[in-house]
Amino acid sequence: xxxxxxxxxxxxxxxxxxxxxxxxxxxxxxxxxxxxxxxxxxxxxxxxxxxxxxxxxxxxxxxxxxxxxxxxxxxxxxxxxxxxxxxxxxxxxxxxxxxxxxxxxxxxxxxxxxxxxxxxxxxxxxxxxxxxxxxxxxxxxxxxxxxxxxxxxxxxxxxxxxxxxxxxxxxxxxxxxxxxxxxxxxxxxxxxxxxxxxxxxxxxxxxxxxxxxxxxxxxxxxxxxxxxxxxxxxxxxxxxxxxxxxxxxxxxxxxxxxxxxxxxxxxxxxxxxxxxxxxxxxxxxxxxxxxxxxxxxxxxxxxxxxxxxxxxxxxxxxxxxxxxxxxxxxxxxxxxxxxxxxxxxxxxxxxxxxxxxxxxxxxxxxxxxxxxxxxxxxxxxxxxxxxxxxxxxxxxxxxxxxxxxxxxxxxx
Amino acid sequence: xxxxxxxxxxxxxxxxxxxxxxxxxxxxxxxxxxxxxxxxxxxxxxxxxxxxxxxxxxxxxxxxxxxxxxxxxxxxxxxxxxxxxxxxxxxxxxxxxxxxxxxxxxxxxxxxxxxxxxxxxxxxxxxxxxxxxxxxxxxxxxxxxxxxxxxxxxxxxxxxxxxxxxxxxxxxxxxxxxxxxxxxxxxxxxxxxxxxxxxxxxxxxxxxxxxxxxxxxxxxxxxxxxxxxxxxxxxxxxxxxxxxxxxxxxxxxxxxxxxxxxxxxxxxxxxxxxxxxxxxxxxxxxxxxxxxxxxxxxxxxxxxxxxxxxxxxxxxxxxxxxxxxxxxxxxxxxxxxxxxxxxxxxxxxxxxxxxxxxxxxxxxxxxxxxxxxxxxxxxxxxxxxxxxxxxxxxxxxxxxxxxxxxxxxxxx
Numbered sequence: 001x002x003x004x005x006x007x008x009x010x011x012x013x014x015x016x017x018x019x020x021x022x023x024x025x026x027x028x029x030x031x032x033x034x035x036x037x038x039x040x041x042x043x044x045x046x047x048x049x050x051x052x053x054x055x056x057x058x059x060x061x062x063x064x065x066x067x068x069x070x071x072x073x074x075x076x077x078x079x080x081x082x083x084x085x086x087x088x089x090x091x092x093x094x095x096x097x098x099x100x101x102x103x104x105x106x107x108x109x110x111x112x113x114x115x116x117x118x119x120x121x122x123x124x125x126x127x128x129x130x131x132x133x134x135x136x137x138x139x140x141x142x143x144x145x146x147x148x149x150x151x152x153x154x155x156x157x158x159x160x161x162x163x164x165x166x167x168x169x170x171x172x173x174x175x176x177x178x179x180x181x182x183x184x185x186x187x188x189x190x191x192x193x194x195x196x197x198x199x200x201x202x203x204x205x206x207x208x209x210x211x212x213x214x215x216x217x218x219x220x221x222x223x224x225x226x227x228x229x230x231x232x233x234x235x236x237x238x239x240x241x242x243x244x245x246x247x248x249x250x251x252x253x254x255x256x257x258x259x260x261x262x263x264x265x266x267x268x269x270x271x272x273x274x275x276x277x278x279x280x281x282x283x284x285x286x287x288x289x290x291x292x293x294x295x296x297x298x299x300x301x302x303x304x305x306x307x308x309x310x311x312x313x314x315x316x317x318x319x320x321x322x323x324x325x326x327x328x329x330x331x332x333x334x335x336x337x338x339x340x341x342x343x344x345x346x347x348x349x350x351x352x353x354x355x356x357x358x359x360x361x362x363x364x365x366x367x368x369x370x371x372x373x374x375x376x377x378x379x380x381x382x383x384x385x386x387x388x389x390x391x392x393x394x395x396x397x398x399x400x401x402x403x404x405x406x407x408x409x410x411x412x
Numbered sequence: 413x414x415x416x417x418x419x420x421x422x423x424x425x426x427x428x429x430x431x432x433x434x435x436x437x438x439x440x441x442x443x444x445x446x447x448x449x450x451x452x453x454x455x456x457x458x459x460x461x462x463x464x465x466x467x468x469x470x471x472x473x474x475x476x477x478x479x480x481x482x483x484x485x486x487x488x489x490x491x492x493x494x495x496x497x498x499x500x501x502x503x504x505x506x507x508x509x510x511x512x513x514x515x516x517x518x519x520x521x522x523x524x525x526x527x528x529x530x531x532x533x534x535x536x537x538x539x540x541x542x543x544x545x546x547x548x549x550x551x552x553x554x555x556x557x558x559x560x561x562x563x564x565x566x567x568x569x570x571x572x573x574x575x576x577x578x579x580x581x582x583x584x585x586x587x588x589x590x591x592x593x594x595x596x597x598x599x600x601x602x603x604x605x606x607x608x609x610x611x612x613x614x615x616x617x618x619x620x621x622x623x624x625x626x627x628x629x630x631x632x633x634x635x636x637x638x639x640x641x642x643x644x645x646x647x648x649x650x651x652x653x654x655x656x657x658x659x660x661x662x663x664x665x666x667x668x669x670x671x672x673x674x675x676x677x678x679x680x681x682x683x684x685x686x687x688x689x690x691x692x693x694x695x696x697x698x699x700x701x702x703x704x705x706x707x708x709x710x711x712x713x714x715x716x717x718x719x720x721x722x723x724x725x726x727x728x729x730x731x732x733x734x735x736x737x738x739x740x741x742x743x744x745x746x747x748x749x750x751x752x753x754x755x756x757x758x759x760x761x762x763x764x765x766x767x768x769x770x771x772x773x774x775x776x777x778x779x780x781x782x783x784x785x786x787x788x789x790x791x792x793x794x795x796x797x798x799x800x801x802x803x804x805x806x807x808x809x810x811x812x813x814x815x816x817x818x819x820x821x822x823x824x
Contacts, residue, residue: 326808326812
């Protein structure tokens with residue numbers, strides 16, 4: 001069927017869906033309040049890693065403009081800042097890659113437009129939804145801006161927190177040494193939070209994203225509110241001091257004389273409340289509106305899942321649109337069933353990691369430090385959060401997973 | 413993992429699951445209160461057609477003992493008893509087959525036992541469940557007898573009726589002529605109910621199941637309570653009179669001098685309330701108990717779905733058991749997600765057909781009478797109730813389906 005689909009929002013979810021529908025010969029219109037030209041000078045949007053399963057979707061869409069091997073990273077280095085630190089490495093089966101979204105999003109908007117896609121620049125609010133839905137066979141909302149997110153009621157059974165679990169301080173920095181080949185570092189300061197170090201394609205080549213996930217009440221929390229602009233030097237010195245104390249393996253990679261934000265606007269501070277919302281609403285006129293991306297599921301960025309499940313979800317929605325003759329509540333139900341295992345896997349796994357580690361999680365960490373195959377599988381599962389959830393959702397599953405990995409190791 | 417699975421109930425669901433696990437090298441124990449020898453003289457259990465997708469599962473399990481072509485039927489004949497009757501035929505892509513379950517079930521019990529499966533004869537009640545669960549890694553309940561069904565709470569969103577929608581009168585009869593090749597007849601007497609005529613493998617070769625689906629308050633309802641044993645002649649004459657009036661195309665096939673029950677115990681009268689229950693319960697000891705077959709989903713027999721979705725569901729449970737290392741609530745969730753589209757498709761479609769036909773359903777019937785391809789697809793979809801639901805769940809979907817079939821027809 002020659003469906004005509006409206007997509008509100010031009011993040012990765014909206015763009016991947018628009019490009020997917022375009023590739024399948026369907027008419028898609030992307031509506032966004034951001035001109036492509038506005039990204040160059042905007043504040044840092046986020047720091048996002050694309051795992052290989054997401055890169056494969058970019059290849060499918062013909063939008064992987066950052067395919068050079070030297071832009072990718074191959075592994076995760078783990079560091080636990082105990083008195084006797086634990087370190088171990090886990091390798092992906094195929095490399096991952098991070099690109100500054102101020103580059104990524106306008107590039108995909110250009111791809112979509114050059115291939116004949118419609119991009120409309122407009123601010124959309126809840127009151128515009130009914131009229132907008134009338135223009136299309138299906139409306140997809142992939143932005144939580146203004147009150148659009150409130151269209152979709154949240155699912156209490158998948159939304160355990162009412163407050164942010166981490167206070168975020170994320171920036172793009174120069175002066176941090178990369179390994180060769182490049183890797184992401186996951187550094188944990190028990191009781192204080194995590195630091196995720198991501199080699200990132202920026203306007204000036206590879207820079208380093210420092211994504212600080214600071215536990216409220218801990219020694220690192222203040223980094224999420226410390227003002228940079230009023231006193232950059234003080235901010236950077238405070239950061240260095242905290243890194244030296246809490247994330248020493250990262251501090252050791254810093255050339256303090258060249259350390260600083262890549263650009264003054266490359267800092268973002270804030271927090272999110274992890275939330276899962278219902279897949280769709282049916283409007284009074286019988287039309288359905290589907291939630292996609294963050295407006296459907298917000299995860300804390302600590303496990304690097306948000307963009308990857310948004311892209312996954314875009315393809316799930318796109319596939320069902322292509323397969324379906326009628327875009328009604330039955331169609332929406334199929335979308336929900338198609339995407340729920342992976343999306344809930346990402347949400348549940350991430351939420352589990354935000355809590356204090358259980359004895360079983362502690363045992364898993366100890367075992368991964370001794371068993372490279374186990375660490376590799378944990379790392380590869382960043383592509384498959386539903387498999388990660390199968391491995392770690394309960395102490396019994398963790399024990400079973402470890403035992404199985406040891407058997408495989410013994411048999412090899 | 414070498415899971416040890418207990419299955420309460422030896423209907424098609426319990427047996428197909430036991431045989432599936434056995435084929436995959438897992439240890440399964442079937443617990444039933446019925447000795448295999450007790451079936452020969454028991455009252456008729458039901459009348460059940462197995463569509464080709466179920467026959468394929470029997471082939472997979474190596475239990476298709478009724479594979480001879482002459483035991484199968486190839487099509488549905490539809491008859492609507494309007495002043496100007498509507499008749500049309502729909503063909504399956506592969507034939508279906510019905511076997512008296514007093515033959516079928518003990519044969520599969522023998523297969524299971526001969527291959528080393530454990531069958532325990534015992535009456536199980538709710539109070540035995542915890543102790544029974546302790547014996548196994550997973551307990552599956554596939555009988556609704558006694559109060560076992562009450563373990564599983566019903567799902568109000570999928571259980572629209574609190575009362576039976578049809579009063580059933582079902583028997584195995586001699587003296588009804590079969591077409592060559594054989595077919596099932598679906599005869600509708602508007603306002604009074606349906607008659608499903610099924611050529612069935614019985615103890616004495618092919619006999620004819622007359623499954624009367626009588627609407628409460630209609631002229632046929634009394635057949636569901638009229639006593640046979642006290643006056644067989646009166647019963648049969650009343651039945652013949654009603655068939656002549658309401659289901660004349662079936663009456664025309666009857667040789668009244670030879671018409672009668674195949675055996676005195678070949679009559680079953682009663683009714684069911686269509687119900688969908690939750691997939692599992694977690695016991696206090698952390699063990700999960702899964703619902704399978706009628707105890708999970710009871711459909712009215714009018715669309716011939718019950719046994720077919722029970723077998724489907726048994727394979728879905730079996731596949732997940734084979735794939736899963738841990739049989740906990742996460743495992744149960746995966747079972748639910750794997751089987752829900754087909755099972756809910758069968759329940760929703762059947763429930764829709766029990767209601768007064770909408771204008772769109774009426775239009776569909778008229779179109780099927782004119783368009784053999786549409787009637788064939790409707791018939792083939794008895795194998796795929798989720799596809800049937802895609803086609804007919806709303807007037808818009810019915811119109812879209814008809815239009816698409818007409819386009820295909822015009823292009824051919």
